[in-house]
Amino acid sequence: MSLRLNIRIGKAIRWKASPRDWTKLNFDGASKGNPGESGIGAIIRDEQGNILQGLFGGIGVATNNEVEICALEAGLCLCIRALENVIESYEIGHVYKEDNQVANYLGNLGVGGNDDLVYFCQASASEDIKGQCRKDCQRYQR
Template sequence: MVALLQSYKPTLYYHVVNWKLTEMGWIKCNTGGASKGNPRQSSYGFYIRNHTGELLYVEAQSIGVTTNIDAESMAIWKALQYCLSQGFEQVSLETNSLTLKNILVRNWKTPWELVERVEDIQEIMSHMDVTIKHIFRKVNQLADYIANVAINKVEKQQSQNFNKLPITLLMLR
């Protein structure tokens, strides 16, 4: 057994992790929720870019004491509400919450505390062509950072231009 373990060489797998542009005619929406405990003070954040990578909109807001999954679902809900209000018809939604991705594509059952919001999200999605993709946190760090910046702020944080974002956000783009 010792000889077997000494000669064992694990197979290493790697996956390139990077943010990619979306197709022409589509917008890309990255969402993130932040919670300083479970439950604790929480916030949501999202940003939207077009097929050239141009920033169209950023939003983040503190949502009080709640759980991380609630914060993540709030980010998706708010992002899709904004997309619908702007008339975006083709949305590529990216989240680092595998749980919510699986709930929204109906692979997993919805926890009772999220039923109403998930139903609202699915209703909004029925009016648009939405693809939902799980991405690694490293690729989604701008959305997570936006949510973390807003966690202790009273007012909603919004921007429609990279030049108006705080310098710390500019370094992550």
């Protein structure tokens, strides 16, 4: 009898800061069912992890794909509003949920909420949101 083991050693997945002089948008949608009650969240942070702008809110009943598209749209609108005159270039990439915990948290905050979006900045962010950002930065090491 022989036993074959496949062992994969994965690398830790965590939030990564943007390069110097860049800002980073993370966004996520959450749906409790497919379709189900859904919410979106988006946050823009600088290379130190400081909150520049963010939002969360409910969007009603949506599928998992619809809610992700709504979160992307809201995040891009947030970028345009917050960084309108300073966007010179951009990159788009996929990250796992573990690398996107604050946006995931915000999306879940929005589930079941009304259809109004809640906007915030560093000064007006709740202690829970600031705490999520601090956890991200603590897990991240340059």
